[in-house]
Amino acid sequence: MKRMITILLSLIPLISWAQEPITTNGYMLDGDGSMETLDAAVLTESKSKDKVLDGKGMRFPGGVVCFEPDIQSAELGSIVQTKNSFLVRSIDLTIQENHIAGCQADIKIYKIGEEDVLTNIVTMTIVEDIPTSDHKTEIRFAPEDRIVLEPGRYYISFMITHESVQSKSPSIDSETGHFAKMYFPLYLKSSYKRSSSDSPLEKCGYNIGLTVRGRRL
Numbered sequence: 001m002k003r004m005i006t007i008l009l010s011l012i013p014l015i016s017w018a019q020e021p022i023t024t025n026g027y028m029l030d031g032d033g034s035m036e037t038l039d040a041a042v043l044t045e046s047k048s049k050d051k052v053l054d055g056k057g058m059r060f061p062g063g064v065v066c067f068e069p070d071i072q073s074a075e076l077g078s079i080v081q082t083k084n085s086f087l088v089r090s091i092d093l094t095i096q097e098n099h100i101a102g103c104q105a106d107i108k109i110y111k112i113g114e115e116d117v118l119t120n121i122v123t124m125t126i127v128e129d130i131p132t133s134d135h136k137t138e139i140r141f142a143p144e145d146r147i148v149l150e151p152g153r154y155y156i157s158f159m160i161t162h163e164s165v166q167s168k169s170p171s172i173d174s175e176t177g178h179f180a181k182m183y184f185p186l187y188l189k190s191s192y193k194r195s196s197s198d199s200p201l202e203k204c205g206y207n208i209g210l211t212v213r214g215r216r217l
Helices: 002-019
Strands: 022-024 027-029 035-037 058-067 075-082 086-095 103-112 118-120 126-130 137-141 147-149 152-162 182-188 191-194 202-204 211-216
Touching: 075 103, 086 182, 126 137
Parallel strands: none
Antiparallel strands: 022 027, 027 035, 058 182, 075 152, 075 191, 086 137, 086 147, 086 211, 103 118, 103 126, 103 152, 191 202
């Protein structure tokens, strides 16, 4: 009798487990052995998830865009548009190679108004040091203050703000043998450049891949 009781007690967990619903291959098997179709899972995008404000275009294999120290204060960037208020978290950029020693770069953000008048909306400089490298380097420019793009059009630009004296003369680094230049991957999408902050925008048929990340408010 004791042996029979022991066997029955050991079977209780198995009986209980068999009666619990089991999920398998998109169906639910209930305790009676019947099958019930499960509702499909629906994935919803969180409003707080970072988004890319605008695409950078198709990468041109092997193509590069060259920046040189003697074009300091020149700007190159993209025009983006938003229909909703957009909080800027970062502006990302890939540097293919950089042979400009002591290089520092700045991101400018301008609101495009009537008659294409540009108004700088950045109050705290968005600046990063660009290390010298023979390889790709991912650079993230993160604003220190809160920058919200209200609905409208904006010019987002990259510019070199500082480089060492050695980068300017001679034009070839005596240690590395490289020309003191910076190279970006080339993307097949129009962008805009200007030689100084007082110059008008000039359209060009390539893009250096500035990517504005953030979220809609």
